[in-house]
Amino acid sequence: MKNFAVPTKEQVAPANQAIFDNLTKALGFVPNLYAVIGYSENGLGRYLAYQGAKTTLSNKEKEAVNLIVSEVNNCLYCKSAHTVLGKMNGFTDDQLLDIRRGKATDAKLNALVKLAASITKNRGRVDAALVDDFYAQGYTNESLIDLILQVSDKTAMNYLHNLTQIPVDFPIAPTLETEAVLN
Template identity: 75%
Template sequence: MRTFTVPTREVVAPKNQEIFDQLQKALGFVPNLYATIAYSANGLERFLAYQNAKTSLTNKEKEAVNLIVSQVNNCEYCQSAHLVLGKMNGFTDEQLFEIRTGKATDAKLNTLVQLASDITKNRGYATPELVEAFFNQGYTNENLVDLILQISDKTAMNYLHNLTKIPVDFPVAPKLEVTF
């Protein structure tokens, strides 16, 4: 099987070098998974624009979706990254553990996590009762569209890591034996 290495600034396209510099300045490092996207001359710019676009979901909701999708897709890199980002967005360790198991104490967030999990594991399909529960919690059509876009963002990153197996450069998420 092919071994993927993380490309360095020196070997990526000039536009990606600029993005590496921006990431270095903003984050203090260039995450390995972003660097891996830079194998594509246009991929990193395109992906970051998509990832950073405005959404109707709150940052906490986005992180909950990112974490459950990464758990369902069994992506060690993204689970690790989103445990860190989840804490930065106000989740406790206990709440993050709960989300990884497909639940949340908060009823509205619980509905979001369950629906995101169901959509992910069923490749775009969902149990009608979960969709109805989502709307009953006050979510809107706009929120549903943004949820699907968030799932697609995270699924792309999960697939990239699951295929390339580049090194995780965040504290590694503890393994959970969860079946979805």
């Protein structure tokens, strides 16, 4: 299999070079996974627009979805990145681990996490009770669409890392004990 190197700014198209500059200004660096998307002349801009689009989900809810989807898809890069981002959005270390295990103490967030995990594991064919609980917690049809779009966003990134295996440039997420994961 081809070994993917993380491209430098000079190795990507001019439009992506400008995005690299913007990412460096905003984050202090260009995350390796974003840099790899830079191999596509149009992919990085398209992905960042999709990722940054308005949604009914709060940043905290998005991070919960990102974490559980990354756990289901076993993506070390995204589990690591979203552990950092989850902390930045107010989650504690224990809450982050619980989300990766497929649960949350808050009933509304728990419904979101369970449904996101099932959507990912079952490719959208979920138990109706999970959807009913999602709606019972105050989510709407719009929220369901936004959840599916968030799952698709993170699944794409999980697949990209799982295929390329580029180096993780975030602190490595803690390993979960294997029992009770996603039950």
